[in-house]
Amino acid sequence: MSKSRRSEPKESDLEPLPIYHHKSKLVRAVKDSTFLVVTGETGCGKTTQLPQYLHEAGFCKKGKIGITQPRRVAAITVAQRVAQEMGYALGREVGYQVRFDDCTTEDTEVKYMTDGCLLREVLADPGLSQYSVVILDEVHERSLNTDILLGLLKKVFSNPDKANKGRRLPLKVVVMSATMETEKLSAFLGNCPVFVIPGRIFPVKCSFGSAVGPKETESTGYVKEVVKVALDVHTSEMAGDILVFLTGQNEIERACDMLYEKAETIDYRYDVHDRTVEGLLILPLYGSMPTDQQRQIFQPPPRGIRKCVVATNIAATSLTINGIKYIVDSGFVKQLNHNSRVGLDILEVVPISKSEAEQRAGRAGRTSAGKCFRIYNKEFWEKCMPEYTIPEIQRTSLTAVVLTLKCLGVHDVIRFPYLDSPEERFILEALKQLYQFDAIDRRGRVTKLGELMVEFPLHPGLTRAVLKASSYGCPDVMLPVAAMLSVENIFIRPGHPENQKEADQRHRALGSKSGGMNDFATLLSIFQLCKSSEKPSAWCKENWIHWRALKSAFSVETQLREILLRLQQRSDFPVESFDGNKNELFRRCLCAGYFTNVARRSIGKAFCTMDGHGSMVHIHPSSALFENEKDLDWVMFHDVLVTSKVYIRTVCPIRYEWVKDLLPKLHEVDVYELSNVAREEVTDEEMAKWENKEAAKRQQEASAEEALKKLEKRNDEASVSDARARYLQRKQQKQSKTT
DNA sequence: GAGCACTGC
Incomplete structure (x- = not known):
């Protein structure tokens, strides 16, 4: 590790990177305060050089330097380049970690990773005790995970004396961003210093x-x-x-x-x-x-x-x-x-x-x-x-985020230090859904089930279905479905009409192979057929399936299986038994995660959702249930698509009895009460008062059947019909333009 | 009777 090797800029360009001239001041700035904002345009060298400067200055003697990136490729390619510049083999002193690919050892000193990976690490070790420096890069992109990490680091290290107790070296946090919003970032981090590096881009x-x-x-x-x-x-x-x-x-x-x-x-x-x-x-x-x-x-x-x-x-x-x-x-x-x-x-x-x-x-x-x-x-x-x-945090469903925060001990998720706070109703909606999943209790505390759920890199509804199936001893049918639903769309629909026809026929055939009336079962059978075929990529091509998407579903399934095995070794893993038929059990498990996505047959071909909004929806033509609506009463669906109509896609029939006990749960939670619970620890007295009120309310809404009638009357589909109206208007205008 | 951007664990 000779000093001279690293201190010269390694760029093959004749001109050194702009950051090089600021080296000593930059290292000083990191040493001097807990938080530091570094800003500089693309090409100034902050991502590749700053970690090297800090390494040279001895920051790795008592901990690692961790640098987050919002994208996998970036984490990998930057690590490769830095390893090369420092003259090390990749994966030793300099390494990277992304999902499915951990290229680090215990001795890794400079570690590039995706922001999601660091968030997972925080769950296991909230003090980030392995690190001496954490660098959040590309903060201006405002990715969901980076925003959460930013809030967490602020919350924990705003009081550095307390947070650094027991650490070998106080943690330094560097936040890197392209030029925008640096004052806002600095103000957020207690008016920390801002370091500006000029860029090297052309006008x-x-x-x-x-x-x-x-x-x-x-x-x-x-x-x-x-x-x-x-x-x-x-x-x-x-x-x-x-x-x-x-x-x-x-x-x-x-x-x-x-x-x-x-x-x-x-x-x-x-x-x-x-x-x-x-x-x-x-x-x-x-x-x-x-x-x-x-x-x-x-x-x-x-x-x-x-x-x-x-x-x-x-x-x-x-x-x-x-x-x-x-x-x-x-x-x-x-x-x-x-x-x-x-x-x-x-x-x-x-x-x-x-x-x-x-x-x-x-x-x-x-x-x-x-x-x-x-x-x-x-x-x-x-x-x-x-x-x-x-920012993503203000326009995304927060169910998984809120569960993660709660598991990190952030009880008051409304007053968590967000760089930009999400609307309160987004948070309330997330709390409600977590309560419905039994992931949190009435006091807003994480349940045992919630602790299991947070381990899975899936949407909470999918996780719930997986855990249900596992408790019944049949994870083998649910893990592939969860994997298939969490990767990008697997069906290819080509642009040219002839190919389109053929692709549709192939997809339909795959549906009937699995019994013909359950889109989730179709996904399972595609997974299994492809996996057992001799040439999976050829099989995909033949059936108009994205091979790349299916490959990632295979990796996801393996990962989920490993997580599940680890959790099942816990003594408190739930176990239940069931002696009906397997097909029914499969759908019942799905209902555990998707009872909010249940709809009942209404007028004509329309269905009415039971999620408290009573929206009118239609089965998407790509579903195996399309045009077989006549015999259907209740259905469960995975997702909603708003185009010329409000479509539900990936659907299966269910029986009312399976969700009857779950449906009241949709109406019993008063989200405003829940938000008060979220704001502060409630006393037993207050809790009792609330529970009495809840009981009275439940009596009023004697049955789910009654609630259902109410919902159908409310017909509260305003926003959806707005979106639909806009779509139709656009379409009309488009048509009138072409004629 | 079909309208899916991009990330990430």
């Missing part, structure tokens, strides 16, 4: 278009506009590749078709500023694309050909393409938002934030100066685009 000139105004938003056909602008760039700008931002697979394929058609009609050999642009290489890019196809994006185009990549937001942070000089920004993104009023996750197209627009523009300035063409106008920028993207 990007941005211009606004005229196509999209605030009143038009997504209905204007921005796809067409984006295509037009991209072609303009192609025919009038100097050499350099183009990156176009759109929102989804469908749009991207449409845009590529249009570009292809129009680029063909362009007279080849365009004379642009004395350079010859011969043609355009059009490449789509989105997450569910096969990986080898994704790789093509990175190859330089043939001589004289301009590359035009049409991508989702995947190109904003996850993938970096070299040679991009021009950005065409649609101004929209597809985002999953949780709606607590109806208890649904709704995937919708929304305008991006100003900070996100800057991020997109920045993609053109990585290797040289660039240009960014925004298709929307200045008015749209000012009136429709928020300053910053709403």
